[in-house]
Amino acid sequence: MAGIEYKKTKDLGLFRPHLLELASNLNRLRSQDSLTDVTVTIGNRHFRAHRAVLAACSSYFQAMFTSGFQESNSSDVVIEEGTSVVLEELLDFAYTGIVNFSKENIVDVLTMESYLQMKSAVDACTEFLRERMMDSEDADVAWGDGIVFQVYLIAEHHEMVELKDLCWQFIIDDFIPLSKTDGFRTCVTAELLTNLLERSDLTKPTHQKLPWHLKMSEMLGIIPSEAIASLLGRSSTTKYEEEQVLQAVVSWLEHDWITRKTHATSVLTKVRLGVIPQEILRQYLDKDQFKESPELKELLTDVLLPDGASANPGMASGSQTSDMYASRGTITALVATGGTKIGNNGPFARYFHYSNPDTEDTAWIPLLKLPKPPGVPNIQDHTMTTLDGKLYLAGGGRHNLNSIMRSMLQSFFQYDPKVNDWKRLPNMLCGREGFVMVQLDNLIYAIGGCDEDGELTVYDETFNLEDQSWYEGDDEYVGACDPSAVVYKNKILMYGHGINDGFPSDNVYYYEDDEDGDEDERYTAALAMEEQREVRTSLHTLQMYDPAAKKWYSLMRQRHHVHTVHGDNEQYSALVIRNDKCYRVVYDKMRERHCWISKPRVNELVMELESSAPSAQVGKEEEQRWLPEYHVPGAFCIEGEIYVNVNGCIVNTGQQMPKEKPTIDRVNFSRWLGVDSPEMANSAVTMYTFDHYNLTL
Template sequence: MDYQSQEICHHEFFEELNIHRKESKHLDLVLNVGGKQFPAHKLVLACICPYFEAMFNGCFQDSSKEEIELLGLEPETFELMLEYIYTGHIVFTKDTAIDIFKTADFLQLSWLPEECVKFMAHNIEHDNCISYWKLGESFQECSKLKMQALEYASTFLGEIMVTKDFLELEFVDLETLIASSERYFTQKNELYETIYTAIMKWIQHSPSKRKIHLKKLLAFVKTQDIRQSFLDNVIMKDNLLQQDIAAANWLLDNFSLTKSQNSFSFNDSATESGKKAPHLFIMDTSTRCSGFNVETKRMFWLPNRPMSQGFCALWRNEHIYIFGGLKTQNALRYDKETNHWEYIPFRTQILNSAGSFVDDTAYISGGFFYNNWHDTVLRYDLHRGRFDRGPRMIMKRAYHGSVVDNRCLYVCGGSNGSGESVIKLALSERMDIREGFWRLLPGMKYAHGKCNVAMVDETLYCTDIAGGRTECFDIRRGAWESIAEAPGNNGAIVSYNRNLYRIYENGISVYSPSADAWSRVKDYFYITPVAVAIDN
C-alpha cells in the first residue's frame, strides 16, 4: 500500500516564504531599488517572475552577484510587487495603478498589467484621464484605455483644463485633445468657448515659451459660434490678446466688432477725440480693417469689410470708399458714425486701379480686367450717386498710384501690358481738372511695377509696394529725385498732418525729409496693407 503524504496548501507555503523574507531567513539575494534594499529568495523570484528567471540563468551581467541594483523603479512600488510575487495579492488604487503597471511590465508579469488596465478603465476621472491617455500612447496593450481616456478628457475639457496634467501637456498633445473635443460637444458655442478658455489657460501657464503657438491654436476656435456675451466679457478683456500681435490679428480677422467693443469711437468730445480717434485707416488683403492714432500710437479694431484684394480706397466726408476688387461689381462705403459697411452699385469689375477725390467726385483711374490694362477714368459723384467717364489717361496702367493736389490729379508708375507681356512704368502724368486733359511729367528715376503715392507739402512721393524703393517729385521744381528706401516688404505710404507714413508687413514707420531716413513708430503685422488718412 502506497503512503500518501498530507497535501500542502500552496497559499500557506508562499505566505510562509514571505514571512521568511521579512524575517531575513534563508535569503540569498539583495535587490537595491532607489537606494532601498530588499532581501529576497532567488528561487521564489525565478519561479514567479520571467525577468528574474532570465537574470539568474546568466542572461544579465549581474546574474551571479548577491546584490543587484534595479534602475528606473520606485522603491514604494517595488515593495508592492514583492508582496505580489510572494503572496499573489496586490491592491490597486488610483495613485498606484500606473506605477504598478509600468513595474509589472518591466518585470514581465503578464497577468498583472492586464488587471491594472481593467482597473484604470473603470476608474477614469478628471485628475487621471490625461495620465491614462499618455500611458496608452507608450504601451500597445493600453490602446483601448488610451481611446477611453482621450474620449473622457475631450468630453470634460472644461473641467480638466485646471488640472496639472492638462497645464503640462506638450503642444502636439494639446492639439490632439482640442481636435478630439469637437466630436463630444452638442452645443457649438459651448464647444468653442471652452476650447478658447482651455487654450488661454495652457498659454498662460508658461506664456514666454508658449505664445509662439497661440496663432495656430486659435485657428481651432470657430468664431462664428462664439456668443456676443462671451466676446464682450471674456475675449475682449483678455490682456494677452491685446499684447500679442498674432492674437490681435486673429481678433481683426474673425470679429466684426461693434462700437461698444471697438475703441474706434467718433462720438467723444472734441477734446477727447484727438486722443482716441484713429488718423489712419488701414486695410490689408484679408478682409480685416484697423485704425492707428499717430499721436498715441494706439491701434483700433474696425469691422471687417466684405471684399478682398485688388481695390482702391479713398476718404471723403466722414466715409471710407472702396472701388473695385476681386469678383465684385459693387463699391463699398464705410460710415464711421454707424461703424458699418454698405454697398454702392458700381457695375464695373476692375482690379488694381487707383483713385483720388477732387471735391466730391472720385476719379478711379486705370486697372485691368481679364488681362486687359485700361486707360479709362471713371468718375463717381457723391451727390448724384452716379458714375460717368472722364478724360482717358495717356498710358494704360494698373497697380499705379494716384493723388490730388491743388485740383490736379497725378498718376505714377504701375504696369502696362496685355496677356502675359507686362512692362513696369517709369512714367507719370497729371491732369488739371479745370483743363480736362493729361500731360506727361518728367521721367521718373525708377520703373515702379506696383506702387502707391502720397503728397506732402507740394512734394509727390512714390514708393514700390514690394521693395520700398522710393523717389519724390518737387512740383515747384518739376524734377524727380531718389530718397531713402522705405522699410519693410509689401507696404503702402500715406500722408497725415504733413508727415509721410509707411505701413508695411511688420509695422508703421515715419519719414524725416531733413534726415532722409525712416523711423519705426509701431510694431504690428499686416498682409500687403492699403492705408487712407482720415481728415487729413
C-alpha cells in the first residue's frame, strides 16, 4: 500500500492531516474503550479515557498523574466540581478540539476549564466570545443577561489576562445596556463597580470605526453622517447621560441593600453628580436608601443648591470632589487653531491626542464641531491659552486670500465648551501677532510680539477677568519675537529675541553632527559663509516681571547665531519649569525641511529673583546626545526626559532619552512623527481638556 511520504519543509511546516488523523484515532479508541486506563467519575456518571491524553490537555490531570498523588496509581478519578454535561463537553474537546459553547453553558464550561486548567479550552472560549462580540447580532448569544460580568470575574480570579481584557472592553463599551441586566445586579462586586465608575469613557457613544474612505467623506461633507451611520448599522449621535449611570448604581444598591449599603457612599462618590440636572437628583432624596443613610443624603444635598443651580466645583466641600463635576468622555490633547494652511473650507481646529499611549492616531485630527470665532477667517500668528476649562484666543493676523496683505487683529475671544461657541470679549489695546499669553492672579497677560506697524511691542497688557477690561502695563520691556513665558515663583519670566541684525562673528561656532553622530564638526562664521552658510545673529533676553513692584527687570542678555544652508532657517527658544527649576532651550530649525541643523542647547538657569537687582546666568547644560531630533523637530531633553515644542506649547512626552544610539522605534517616538506637519504653520497650539465625543463625532 502506497503511503504518503512526508518531508518537513519550511513551506509546508506541520502536516495537519496527520494531526487530525491522530486526534480522530484517539477519539475512536476512547469510544471503543480500547487501551483506556482511567475512569473519570462525576456524580453518577463515569467516563473512560487515556491518562496521556488528559495529562497533555490539562495541567490539573498532569499534576495528578505525575506528582505521586493517590490517583497516580489508581484507575479511578473523582471530580468534585461542575456537572457531568460540562465534563463530557471538555473530554470531547480534549480528543477532538471541538466544544459547543452557548449562552446557557459558557459560564459553567469556563468555570470547569479553569478548575481543570485546560488552557487550550480557555483560548477557544476567548476566541468564541471575541467573534460574537464583533457581530452585534451574535453579541446577545455570548453576553446576554449580563453573562459578561460572570465571565469577567472568573477570568480575574484565575488570572486569564486576555479574556479579562476582552470582557472589560465590552463592559466599558456597552455599560448602560448591560447595567439593566440581571447579571449586573447580581454578579458585580463593589470593587468592580468602583473601577468602572472611575472610567472617563463610561458613557461614550458606541460605534464601529469608520473605514478611511468613509471617514474622509464624512469629514468633507460628501456623505452625510446619518447616511454613513445607516451604512454601518450604528447611530452617530448616541451618547449615554450621567443620570443613567446614577440609575444603574442605585439599581445595584437596591438589589441587595442589606449587604451593599456599607459600599453605598464610596460607590456613589464616583458618580459625576455635579453634571446631573438638579431636578433629577432631587427625586432620589425620596428613595428609602437615601432616607435611611445620612451619608447618602449628605452626598446629594452637598451637590444641590436651594435655587436649583449647579454647585461650583471650585467650592467643593464635605463629601464633594472635583471629579463629580467633570463630564465623562473628556480627553486632554494638544489643540491647534487657524494657521496659514487653513483656508475658508478647512477645519479651524485640530487636536493631537498625545496623552493616550494606545492611540492609533499619529496626525492632527479635525475638531469638526468646534466653530470658528465670528468674523476672523484664516487667522494666523495668534495666541491661545486656557483657564477654568475655557479657551481664550487673541490677536494674530487675518490673511486675505486674494492679496498678499493681511490685517492685524485686536480681537479677543472666549470659547465656552458648555454652549460650544465663542464669545467676543473686549478688544486688546493694540493689534498683536507672534506674542504669548500667561495667567497670574486672575489676570491674563499679553506679552511680546509685533504691533500693527510691524514694530516690536515694548509694553504688556493685562485682561482683568473680574471687570472684563484690558489695561496697559506700567513698565517697559525689551521687545521680543515669538517669546516664551512662564510663571515661576509668582513672577513672570520671558525669554526671546529681537530682529536678526546680520552681524557675523568668528567667536561663535556652528555645530553639525558627523555621519556617525559621535563628533561635532565646528565651523566659524567665516568658514560657514565660505561654504554658502549664511550666519546671522540675534540678541536673546531673559526678563522678569514682578507684579508686586509692577516692574520689568532684565536678567540676562546673550547673542545667538542663526546659520542657514541654502535656505531660510529660524531660531526657537523656550522656557520650561521642571522640579522647581527653570530651563532655557535654544535651537535652530530649517523652515522648509522641518528639521534641525544642530542639537538643542538646554541649560538650567541659575537665578536670583528676590534681590533689589535680580539677575540670572546660564548653568549646567543638559545632555542631548541620543535625542531623535531629526525625526521629531522641536524635541529636547531635560533630566533624561524628552519634551516636544509644538508651536511654542511645551509637552512632556513621558519618554526617557536612551543611553545609546537609538532608532526611532526604540524610543517609541513614532506616534510623534506627525506633530510638526506643514499644516501647523502659524497655528496657535495649547493643551486643552475637552469633550471628545461632542466635538468629533
